[in-house]
Amino acid sequence: MEKQCDALHLMHGSMFVLLERFVVDTYDHSTWLKLLEWAGVEHTSFQMHEMYPTHEIFAIVGCLGESTEQPVFDLMEQFGEFMVPDLMLLYSRYVRPEWRTYEMLINTEDAMHGAVRREDNRTNPPKLLVTKKGVDQLMIEYSSKRRMAGVAVGIVKGIASYFDESDKVEVMLLSPADAERVQIKVDFLN
Numbered sequence: 270m271e272k273q274c275d276a277l278h279l280m281h282g283s284m285f286v287l288l289e290r291f292v293v294d295t296y297d298h299s300t301w302l303k304l305l306e307w308a309g310v311e312h313t314s315f316q317m318h319e320m321y322p323t324h325e326i327f328a329i330v331g332c333l334g335e336s337t338e339q340p341v342f343d344l345m346e347q348f349g350e351f352m353v354p355d356l357m358l359l360y361s362r363y364v365r366p367e368w369r370t371y372e373m374l375i376n377t378e379d380a381m382h383g384a385v386r387r388e389d390n391r392t393n394p395p396k397l398l399v400t401k402k403g404v405d406q407l408m409i410e411y412s413s414k415r416r417m418a419g420v421a422v423g424i425v426k427g428i429a430s431y432f433d434e435s436d437k438v439e440v441m442l443l444s445p446a447d448a449e450r451v452q453i454k455v456d457f458l459n
């Protein structure tokens with residue numbers, strides 16, 4: 270029980286390193302330093318292979334939302350979208366060259382999140398249940414007590430953009446954004 274709680278309260282350093290990259294790239298380095306201070310985060314650098322408290326992501330993004338007057342969900346989505354090229358690079362050995370958005374989404378749970386869990390058993394990526402609904406629709410059920418549906422929607426959009434398929438992939442969140450279990454509908458237009 271305690272181990273499960275620890276696993277959920279801590280998140281892989283890659284997420285924090287990529288959040289820093291997102292803020293510095295979208296704003297600048299001094300914004301990042303100010304956010305850490307406002308959010309009460311004491312360390313000033315994050316390491317890829319360490320684990321850090323999940324609530325620090327919410328605190329940092331919450332402060333960014335307040336200072337830029339943007340909804341946290343939108344920022345989480347932008348962050349998710351932004352991180353895809355780096356995630357794909359970090360875990361490139363698990364991606365088959367013939368995969369595009371559709372195959373990537375079908376295979377994320379086993380190939381990608383599976384690899385994340387195997388490579389580091391301290392991690393606990395969200396459960397993704399991806400179901401084929403006909404030939405041009407996928408339904409993704411995302412479940413995580415961390416409730417990061419905004420990041421999930423952003424990653425799906427980021428994957429479409431990574432494969433240069435944004436114009437034919439429509440992503441729609443069908444559940445309340447702060448739910449523990451949400452459904453994301455992905456339509457592939459011809």
Ligand code: HEM
Nearest residue numbers: 280281356360381385392393394395413415417420421424
């Ligand atoms: C390119 C393939 C992907 C890679 C390499 C990847 C990798 C990761 C990693 C390393 C984490 C941190 C896990 C932890 O600290 O426990 C994570 C978390 C997360 N992933 Fe993925 N992921 C991928 C695809 C996806 C997709 C397609 C979605 C959404 C449908 C998604 C949604 C999330 C969310 C929302 C989190 C934040 C933690 C949480 O919600 O519990 N990921 N992912």
